[in-house]
Amino acid sequence: MKRGRTWLAAIPPYLWLALFFALPFLLVAKLSLSDTALAIPPYAPRLDWSRGVAGVMAFVRGLDLEAYARLPQDRIYVSAYASSLRIAALATAVLLVLGYPIAYGMSRFGPAARQALVMAVILPFWTSFLIRIYAWIAILKPAGLLNSLLAQVGLPPLQLLNSEAGVIIGLVYAYLPFMVLPLYAVLEKQDESLLEAAQDLGATRAGAFWQVTFPLSLRGVAAGALLCFIPMVGEFVIPDLLGGSETLMLGRTVWTEFFANRDWPAASAVAIVLLATLLAPILLFQRQQAKVLR
Amino acid sequence: MQRWVRTLGWAAAAAVAMALTACGNGGAGKGAGELRIYNWSDYIDPALLEQFTAETGVKVRYDTFDSNEVLETKVLQGNTGYDLVVPSNHNVPRYIAAGAIGQLDKSKIAGLSNLAPNVLAHMEPFDPGQAYTVPYMQGTIGIGYNADAVAARLPGQKIDSWAVVFDPANLAKLKECGVYFLDASEDMYAVALNYLGRDPNSKVPADYAAATDLLLKARPFVRKFHSSEYIDALANGDICVAIGYSGDVLQAQGRAAEAKNNVKVAYAIPREGTQVWFDVFAIPADAPNKDAAYRFLSFMMRPEIIAKASNYTRYANANSAATPLVDAQVRNDPNIYPPKEVASRFFVTTAKDQALLRDVNRQWTRVLTGQ
Numbered sequence: 001m002k003r004g005r006t007w008l009a010a011i012p013p014y015l016w017l018a019l020f021f022a023l024p025f026l027l028v029a030k031l032s033l034s035d036t037a038l039a040i041p042p043y044a045p046r047l048d049w050s051r052g053v054a055g056v057m058a059f060v061r062g063l064d065l066e067a068y069a070r071l072p073q074d075r076i077y078v079s080a081y082a083s084s085l086r087i088a089a090l091a092t093a094v095l096l097v098l099g100y101p102i103a104y105g106m107s108r109f110g111p112a113a114r115q116a117l118v119m120a121v122i123l124p125f126w127t128s129f130l131i132r133i134y135a136w137i138a139i140l141k142p143a144g145l146l147n148s149l150l151a152q153v154g155l156p157p158l159q160l161l162n163s164e165a166g167v168i169i170g171l172v173y174a175y176l177p178f179m180v181l182p183l184y185a186v187l188e189k190q191d192e193s194l195l196e197a198a199q200d201l202g203a204t205r206a207g208a209f210w211q212v213t214f215p216l217s218l219r220g221v222a223a224g225a226l227l228c229f230i231p232m233v234g235e236f237v238i239p240d241l242l243g244g245s246e247t248l249m250l251g252r253t254v255w256t257e258f259f260a261n262r263d264w265p266a267a268s269a270v271a272i273v274l275l276a277t278l279l280a281p282i283l284l285f286q287r288q289q290a291k292v293l294r
Numbered sequence: 295m296q297r298w299v300r301t302l303g304w305a306a307a308a309a310v311a312m313a314l315t316a317c318g319n320g321g322a323g324k325g326a327g328e329l330r331i332y333n334w335s336d337y338i339d340p341a342l343l344e345q346f347t348a349e350t351g352v353k354v355r356y357d358t359f360d361s362n363e364v365l366e367t368k369v370l371q372g373n374t375g376y377d378l379v380v381p382s383n384h385n386v387p388r389y390i391a392a393g394a395i396g397q398l399d400k401s402k403i404a405g406l407s408n409l410a411p412n413v414l415a416h417m418e419p420f421d422p423g424q425a426y427t428v429p430y431m432q433g434t435i436g437i438g439y440n441a442d443a444v445a446a447r448l449p450g451q452k453i454d455s456w457a458v459v460f461d462p463a464n465l466a467k468l469k470e471c472g473v474y475f476l477d478a479s480e481d482m483y484a485v486a487l488n489y490l491g492r493d494p495n496s497k498v499p500a501d502y503a504a505a506t507d508l509l510l511k512a513r514p515f516v517r518k519f520h521s522s523e524y525i526d527a528l529a530n531g532d533i534c535v536a537i538g539y540s541g542d543v544l545q546a547q548g549r550a551a552e553a554k555n556n557v558k559v560a561y562a563i564p565r566e567g568t569q570v571w572f573d574v575f576a577i578p579a580d581a582p583n584k585d586a587a588y589r590f591l592s593f594m595m596r597p598e599i600i601a602k603a604s605n606y607t608r609y610a611n612a613n614s615a616a617t618p619l620v621d622a623q624v625r626n627d628p629n630i631y632p633p634k635e636v637a638s639r640f641f642v643t644t645a646k647d648q649a650l651l652r653d654v655n656r657q658w659t660r661v662l663t664g665q
Binding site for chain 1: 363367391517532655660663
């Protein structure tokens with residue numbers, strides 16, 4: 001490739017970012033500065049290009065931070081943010097505890113078996129996400145599969161559907177591949193001779209794991225945790241289907257603003273604040289990725 | 295590498311072009327003779343749509359929603375491509391104010407004289423002179439219950455009061471058996487205010503605070519807040535009581551009877567009175583095929599057609615000429631066609647302004663989450 005043309009290769013990713021991140025983000029940001037109105041679409045002001053500069057000026061003057069000012073005043077938003085972050089963090093912890101042994105086990109197999117195992121992790125994606133979550137309703141409901149199984153072994157039934165535990169189960173199930181795959185990618189590349197060296201130097205197997213394997217896999221841990229945590233905070237479908245009415249998460253809050261209150265600016269403001277909160281972990285993830293690539 | 299970059303570039307350009315074309319056509323994809331209707335789920339006999347197509351040659355594309363909120367949000371986006379939508383009475387003033395629905399050309403609708411004067415009188419505050427809407431069906435909010443299960447838990451008590459579902463003493467006995475409330479803030483506050491003896495259309499914050507208090511006290515006994523799941527739950531005998539819409543509860547009754555599962559579902563209109571609502575046809579201002587919409591409205595005005603619609607939905611229609619043609623079983627059911635004495639205790643809800651609506655929904659979220 002000629003040297004002068006390398007910049008060409010950078011165009012597609014930036015175009016992608018501009019089209020599918022920056023543009024929608026700016027639209028939502030603009031919306032969050034507007035006010036609700038009884039009109040089509042239901043907000044004001046709208047940009048009137050036909051009036052030229054005067055139109056743009058009138059538009060800019062019409063923007064304000066009212067939607068943001070309301071956020072901290074209302075307990076509902078604060079507790080929705082808090083409980084979304086808490087539920088996502090809890091699910092991420094469970095995912096790590098479950099996902100790490102799976103990824104570790106996978107990386108200990110021979111190449112052919114590994115490929116089959118990676119396929120097995122990806123396989124659930126062949127079924128629609130919604131159908132898989134609906135299946136959990138059948139498993140968790142009061143007279144569902146799980147409880148009839150418990151009844152057979154003589155255990156009392158569990159009330160999991162429409163509860164926070166149900167949401168965590170759904171999240172862990174849906175996001176497990178996103179935890180396992182980055183961990184596996186790191187663990188699979190690890191040099192076995194390092195472990196042999198550790199054992200030669202007198203480390204027990206457990207000691208070698210905690211002093212060598214685990215520290216070397218921290219990148220995968222960070223990547224997997226962020227890849228799961230970030231989308232889980234804003235998750236809507238899983239809490240809606242498996243959660244109870246007391247499970248307050250941000251996805252539902254945005255829904256209420258958008259549909260029940262017809263308050264597009266407030267819905268946008270909630271989304272923008274969420275994005276700002278997640279910016280720190282997203283940037284962290286970016287840097288992590290850049291390191292891995294280097 | 296270079297070729298790869300170029301290929302990717304073309305692919306990206308093609309994707310963008312496709313996306314833009316799709317936006318440009320946004321929802322306006324109508325054929326020459328296609329009618330696009332957006333109506334509530336389970337709210338028309340599919341055979342009627344086939345008959346309409348057979349008679350007129352107009353193809354019908356029929357989409358459904360399950361809440362006024364979803365309908366209004368969609369219609370207020372504009373350019374939905376729908377020719378006919380079915381909002382409920384209390385939302386109509388907002389649609390009119392936003393310019394979302396257009397004035398009807400009544401010369402294009404045959405049979406409007408068949409409409410019941412008392413229904414039109416009810417609609418008057420929402421759509422003065424019926425300039426924008428044509429009534430379709432009406433129903434009430436009431437108590438759906440499993441007759442045997444409730445009789446066993448509340449022996450000797452007549453199920454004819456909101457106290458059955460709002461008084462914690464009663465709810466405590468019904469809790470284990472299962473209680474469902476609607477997840478519809480405006481409807482729930484209207485009946486709660488009415489039960490407390492206050493104006494269901496109150497604009498006084500203290501009234502709503504009192505209703506929130508009532509609902510929060512009932513909340514620990516409620517298994518779920520949901521606006522459609524109770525139909526199956528009642529029919530299967532999974533729950534004892536639900537606050538629900540008349541036709542939905544009666545559909546549950548029908549399903550239980552079909553399944554022969556010994557579940558007797560009953561519906562009660564509480565003696566304190568309740569909300570009656572009207573679903574109306576309206577034509578979006580930007581409807582692509584208004585002519586087809588008018589033809590469909592004329593079709594639905596025919597007494598024998600709308601009678602079949604009522605037989606299917608188990609809701610009363612607004613067509614006086616159709617009443618004798620409705621199945622006797624539906625027509626004589628006081629829960630579907632309530633006697634005058636019962637209907638005199640009905641009220642309608644009015645449109646709320648944005649600030650009050652936001653406040654009510656905020657309080658409703660508190661009720662749902664128990665915080």
